[in-house]
């Protein structure tokens with residue numbers, strides 16, 4: 348895979364320092380990031396990737412000496428100034444909707460200030476307000492320092508792996524032992540998972556129930572696909588399959604499924620009880 352390297356500054360909230368992060372982006376990650384809906388989802392479930400969770404929460408910092416930095420606190424004055432700017436724009440939008448500035452101004456303001464997919468078709472003044480208040484708060488905050496992405500999620504400490512662009516916190520194999528087990532367990536069904544996603548998309552498109560431009564539809568489809576997959580591949584039914592094949596002992600099955608040996612023997616007892624009934 349061809350890799351490109353780019354260095355960028357980011358704020359490390361744990362060290363309270365600016366650090367250089369190399370953006371190593373493989374072809375696989377570039378392809379994922381270029382898809383305007385898929386980029387924010389974990390490969391294995393409907394949760395956001397660690398990386399997209401971080402992009403939703405930028406910080407404003409003040410640089411100190413020797414690459415130290417601290418987060419600029421959001422004082423009352425920042426909130427007040429942001430509200431004032433937001434109110435002025437909301438008023439203008441309201442008037443634009445009434446046609447005061449010609450036929451195109453309301454649409455232009457939407458394009459300029461709002462995240463259209465996120466608004467889910469709601470072009471009301473309230474929908475505009477919700478977008479603009481958040482945006483103005485960040486803009487006002489950013490005037491008092493430098494807006495940056497952080498290098499990690501809250502709770503992640505020094506020495507932890509950097510945020511994954513492919514997986515959520517519970518599926519990033521470099522995050523914890525539990526996450527590695529979940530990754531190993533679910534990665535084996537990634538093809539089936541994506542088959543389910545495709546199948547469910549065709550159902551919801553036929554039903555007209557979930558528009559494709561709505562990010563929530565994508566989350567819904569992925570959640571539903573995962574539910575159906577789990578029902579199909581419950582550990583108990585898989586352990587049954589492995590036992591019938593007769594090529595693996597309990598410890599091997601446990602390793603294969605990424606569960607404990609105790610879980611396997613409990614499942615075998617459940618299966619035995621079921622077949623005895």
Ligand SMILES: [Zn+2]
Pocket residue numbers: 389390391392393394514515516517518
């Ligand atoms: Zn996940």
